[in-house]
Amino acid sequence: MxxxxxxxxxxxxxxxxxxxxxxxxxxxxxxxxxxxxxxxxxxxxxxxxxxxxxxxxxxxxxxxxxxxxxxxxxxxxxxxxxxxxxxxxxxxxxxxxxxxxxxxxxxxxxxxxxxxxxxxxxxxxxxxxxxxxxxxxxxxxxxxxxxxxxxxxxxxxxxxxxxxxxxxxxxxxxxxxxxxxxxxxxxxxxLFATTPTDVLAGSAMNGFDKAVETLYASTRSAVTDATAKRALELLSDGLPDLREDTDAALERVVPGIVLAQYGASRPDGMTLSLLHAFGHGLTAGYPVQQGVAHAVIAPHALEYLFERVDGRRRLLADGLGVDTAGVSDDELADAVVSRVAEIRDALGLPSSIRELDGISQSDLSDIAAYTLDDSMMGYAPADLDPTVEDLEGVLRDAW
Known part of the structure; x- marks a missing residue:
């Protein structure tokens, strides 16, 4: 390759x-x-x-x-x-x-x-x-x-x-x-420590997903691989403690967030794709905070991704602290999804779309269409070819 x-x-x-x-x-x-x-x-x-x-x-x-x-x-x-x-x-x-x-x-x-x-x-x-x-x-x-x-x-x-x-x-x-x-x-x-914990937790999920997406984006590079993987190490270690021991957790989380976004916005494109496109779809016209949208959709969107492409699941697993020795590709995918859900849950964030204000099941088709048209989808893995029906299925799984 x-x-x-x-x-x-x-x-x-x-x-x-x-x-x-x-x-x-x-x-x-x-x-x-x-x-x-x-x-x-x-x-x-x-x-x-x-x-x-x-x-x-x-x-x-x-x-x-x-x-x-x-x-x-x-x-x-x-x-x-x-x-x-x-x-x-x-x-x-x-x-x-x-x-x-x-x-x-x-x-x-x-x-x-x-x-x-x-x-x-x-x-x-x-x-x-x-x-x-x-x-x-x-x-x-x-x-x-x-x-x-x-x-x-x-x-x-x-x-x-x-x-x-x-x-x-x-x-x-x-x-x-x-x-x-x-x-x-x-x-x-x-200064981060003065921000209400609920706000920190929601925003952290958005920042965390930047590191996740950077590893499988079509615009990734060896440089962003290094920064994003280290970001995941810091964030997966610090985020579970963010609510209970905020001040100490920030020593790992803030540098992790810096690295998560390093190189993600460049003149030749972004390293954000599927998760952020869903995030835009779930917040466009709805009273939903971006990080909360990421919380409910990320595990389901990653399941969909891994069903169709490799998604660099082994590198993601390494960054997230998942044991990869002797583990099959399918088991790796499951472990990555589970770890992302664990971090989401530790942050105390919603786990389903039905918990969000302002969105009904009848909106999911429109949200799927918006997601597919979002510019972030242009940076998804090259061999991922989503349809509106695919994305609506992800949203229904997350409902």
């Missing part, structure tokens, strides 16, 4: 460690920025244990804080954030919190770089599903507090509703450009 590859990957410096946000001013200086606007949600912005260390770490480089992001990743919030950025004369953004705050920060950067009427950009989103990002945008430094692993990424999601005055009908889409890769990333376990 030809294992040749080209790995083009460019990201900002990564810092990890307790109290590492003390170095925020240094990181900004290294990228030539002088004044940063912190972008976060209302809860984060009003929680001293989270916001104070970041603002203190910025020191004189702290231009202001915009605590206006929401899980909806609204274009209207990005417009308001751009106004705040201009009001304080900031030349950089520090996203603080979960993936939604990072996505809004990226949208602010795109709006600043485009310097066009928001209505025109909303029309672009409505007609094409994307807002094109320019090459030159204000730099973003990411300070995550959840474990979804959306930080080392060139992509972002964005939505708009009529309430913003920018669109007539609700619309969703995305942003994707090399310029949107964060110029710096700081992973401080002390």
């Amino acid at each position: 030809d294992e040749s590859f080209r790995f083009a990957y460019d990201h900002g410096p990564i810092r990890y460690g307790r109290g590492c946000v003390d170095a925020l001013a240094d990181e900004l200086a290294d990228i030539g920025a002088e004044r940063a606007l912190v972008v976060c949600g209302k809860t984060v912005g009003s929680t001293p244990a989270v916001i104070d260390p970041v603002e203190d770490g910025l020191g004189d480089a702290h231009a202001g804080t915009f605590a206006g992001t929401t899980p909806d990743k609204r274009l209207g919030a990005a417009v308001a954030g751009l106004e705040a950025m201009r009001d304080v004369d900031a030349d950089a953004l520090v996203s603080l919190g979960g993936g939604s705050s990072l996505d809004v920060a990226k949208a602010i950067a795109v709006l600043a770089g485009r310097d066009e009427d928001p209505e025109a950009l909303a029309a672009e989103l409505e007609s094409t599903g994307i807002i094109a990002a320019p090459d030159d945008v204000p730099p973003i430094v990411a300070v995550p507090t959840t474990l979804a692993g959306a930080d080392l990424s060139m992509a972002a999601g964005i939505t708009a509703t009529p309430a913003s005055g920018l669109v007539d009908e609700p619309v969703g889409g995305g942003l994707f450009a090399e310029s949107l890769m964060p110029a710096g990333l700081l992973y401080d376990p002390d």
Whole structure:
């Protein structure tokens, strides 16, 4: 089998460690920025244990804080954030919190770089599903507090509703450009520890599945094999303790999440596929958090995968700590699925779609069609050829 590859990957410096946000001013200086606007949600912005260390770490480089992001990743919030950025004369953004705050920060950067009427950009989103990002945008430094692993990424999601005055009908889409890769990333376990455990657990399943999928993606490489396998070792060891011994577990889990997403978002494609496509299908138009969607679907989707392709089950088993000596391929597949379900259960997450709000059995056919059309399916193993009927069967098994 030809294992040749080209790995083009460019990201900002990564810092990890307790109290590492003390170095925020240094990181900004290294990228030539002088004044940063912190972008976060209302809860984060009003929680001293989270916001104070970041603002203190910025020191004189702290231009202001915009605590206006929401899980909806609204274009209207990005417009308001751009106004705040201009009001304080900031030349950089520090996203603080979960993936939604990072996505809004990226949208602010795109709006600043485009310097066009928001209505025109909303029309672009409505007609094409994307807002094109320019090459030159204000730099973003990411300070995550959840474990979804959306930080080392060139992509972002964005939505708009009529309430913003920018669109007539609700619309969703995305942003994707090399310029949107964060110029710096700081992973401080002390900040993750301030996040409610339920939020950490849900986001962790999403991040965990990034490592799982990276090993069998058609865009995998020897580089991502190494980082994803080590990520699985750390995560399978740490995640079962996340609820009972959060602080200690984060010492393994946070580095694992960094490695799980390393190289997953590159100019030549993603290493996310089947599980993330299902995740998008289960959350599009439904009040379901992405990590919870992953929790209910992952074991069933992996069963389906292993029925049709190898899925690099032996490498997955090694990463997950499954004993592979003298074990048949079928037994390996069963063991991998069982281990993923064990980790899901240890995180205290739902195990069936019927437990999720807003989804009925009559929706499953539409969800299957959405899943098949999702762009992530393009990175599935080359010899996997799913149909809508196949995917609906997986969803019914998960019901």
